[in-house]
């Protein structure tokens with residue numbers, strides 16, 4: 001049987017008397033897409049912060065491909081294959097679209113012994129940047145400055161930058177937030193394509209339920225820091241407590257339906 005790429009055990013974060021994440025257990029299999037949903041304050045960001053190393057858990061552990069990464073600093077976790085989007089904070093506005101991806105790739109190729117010659121390393125970086133932009137359907141924007149492209153295209157560029165570090169586990173933070181309906185459809189289709197064709201495992205937080213149900217293999221529903229439910233989209237849709245707590249249905253509405 002395949003081993004999980006990510007194993008979360010009893011993961012807990014307390015801020016003073018407030019438990020933001022409470023004893024979460026989760027096993028994610030390679031190439032799965034997991035959505036994490038929950039109302040504001042449910043603990044999604046804190047959960048991400050502990051997986052990516054920005055916060056040290058109060059309790060519990062995080063294992064990546066069988067290795068304990070609990071409490072390691074973000075740069076070490078990133079080098080081990082975890083990459084996270086930051087709602088445009090990893091984009092340099094004055095650089096071109098292609099340069100943004102090249103910067104991310106250079107860090108990677110800088111350590112490659114195979115490409116000892118500067119010119120060949122440069123060519124390899126440029127070629128790989130163009131392949132990534134093509135994958136995200138924004139190659140036509142390669143020479144534009146990042147600050148002038150549309151918001152939706154910026155978010156796609158952000159995903160290209162995230163993928164440039166060749167991650168095994170990709171954490172996307174509300175990838176379609178603020179997008180037009182058309183950009184949302186395009187982005188959802190692209191992420192689905194990446195999930196189906198690439199060697200990526202995705203964790204996605206998202207408020208748009210169409211996106212969640214269109215992408216996720218399984219969904220973790222968080223409520224007040226706890227795991228309210230973990231299951232397939234179908235199971236989540238049919239779970240009465242989830243419907244009440246998160247999908248906005250109350251018993252009165254159900255009774256009158």
Ligand SMILES: Nc1ncnc2c1ncn2[C@@H]1O[C@H](COP(=O)(O)OP(=O)(O)OP(=O)(O)O)[C@@H](O)[C@H]1O
Pocket residue numbers: 015018019020038039040041042043044045046047
């Ligand atoms: N650095 C912090 N110090 C103190 N409390 C915090 C800190 N970060 C988060 N919290 C608290 O932890 C709880 C969970 O917050 P978190 O941001 O993880 O929720 P979320 O599900 O990501 O919400 P949103 O959807 O609004 O981003 C909240 O009660 C929040 O106030």
